Amino acid sequence: MLKYNNIKLLIFDMDGTLIDSAYLNYYSYYNAFKEFNIELNKEYFYDKCFGLHYKVFTENILKLNDKLINDDIKNNELIELIHNKKEKIYLENLNLISIHPFVFETLIDNYNKKENKKYTALATTASPNGVYGILKEFQLEKLFDLVLTGNDIEKKKPNPEIFFKCFNHFNVKEKESIIFEDSEIGLKAANQTNAWVIKIEKWVNI
Numbered sequence: 461m462l463k464y465n466n467i468k469l470l471i472f473d474m475d476g477t478l479i480d481s482a483y484l485n486y487y488s489y490y491n492a493f494k495e496f497n498i499e500l501n502k503e504y505f506y507d508k509c510f511g512l513h514y515k516v517f518t519e520n521i522l523k524l525n526d527k528l529i530n531d532d533i534k535n536n537e538l539i540e541l542i543h544n545k546k547e548k549i550y551l552e553n554l555n556l557i558s559i560h561p562f563v564f565e566t567l568i569d570n571y572n573k574k575e576n577k578k579y580t581a582l583a584t585t586a587s588p589n590g591v592y593g594i595l596k597e598f599q600l601e602k603l604f605d606l607v608l609t610g611n612d613i614e615k616k617k618p619n620p621e622i623f624f625k626c627f628n629h630f631n632v633k634e635k636e637s638i639i640f641e642d643s644e645i646g647l648k649a650a651n652q653t654n655a656w657v658i659k660i661e662k663w664v665n666i
Contacts, residue, residue, distance in 0.1 A: 465576060467656070469637040470566070471626050474584035474591060475510070476642035477660045478563050478600075482506065484556040492545040496538075498525050511643030513585045513616040514543050547589050554597045560660065563640060567603040581606040581626040583639075585616045606630070618648040623655065 475481045489509075490500045498521065509517040518539045522528050528535050570578050580603060584591060588609040595601045606629055608622055615621040627634055634654035641647045642660040650657045 467578060467636055467638055468632045469579045469581065469626065469630050470570065471581045471583050471623060471637060471639045471655070472563060472567075472604075473639075473641045473643070473646050473660075474582060474586055474594070477640050477646075478560055478582070479594060479598075480558045480560065481556075481594075482510070484550060484553055485510075487553065487556065488546045488550040489542075491549050492542050493521065495545060496527065496542065498522075498527065511585075511617060511645030513610055514546075514587065515539055516616070518542055543587070547587065550590055551593045554594065557594065557598075559598060563660070567600075571603050579606070579630045579632070580604050581608065581629070583608050583622045583626055585610040585613070585622070587611065618645045618652075620649045620652040623650060623653050627653075627655075 472478050475485065486500070486502055486505050489505065490502075493500045500521065508520070519528070519535070522535070522538065527538070567580065570580060582591070582595075582604045586609060588611050591607065591609045595604075595607070606626060608625060610616060613622045613625065623637075623639060627637060635656070637653075637655040639650040639653070639655045639657050640660055641650045641657065647657065647659060
């Protein structure tokens with residue numbers, strides 16, 4: 461049975477958990493791919509790309525559109541070029557993002573506690589430019605004791621490496637932690653640990 465007083469660490473995913481960035485992610489990638497004559501299908505992006513690291517789904521999209529060649533170096537350069545264009549568009553349109561009210565209230569309540577305050581970690585496979593841009597834009601930096609991005613880990617979700625890095629960083633047991641996740645891939649990673657897991661369902665900004 462979960463006893464909240466025994467919990468020492470709260471771990472949060474970003475996209476779909478802390479923030480609703482679904483449309484902005486699609487909008488940014490749609491316009492980035494468009495520069496390479498690729499029409500990104502919205503349904504495909506929502507169903508097949510969410511929760512995956514950008515290198516994985518960008519390569520899949522390029523493959524589906526016959527844009528890959530027999531040269532891994534040039535293919536990787538193209539993936540990074542598309543991603544950099546996406547990042548620029550994303551950071552120019554942060555007004556399209558909203559913060560999850562329950563998650564935000566949970567973080568604020570913990571930040572203001574005098575006793576039994578929990579450690580907090582943001583554990584996302586998103587790239588650091590977008591992550592730190594959002595934290596700065598919405599003044600969320602102070603709410604997290606640790607921020608891990610896709611650049612801080614070798615194995616991306618659904619591998620649970622990022623969560624074990626959080627446990628080790630704070631020297632806490634898995635059962636003393638709660639992981640907040642939303643995507644199937646993120647939940648799969650979280651459920652490979654012995655931490656408590658809370659699934660964030662579809663939510664409406666209020």
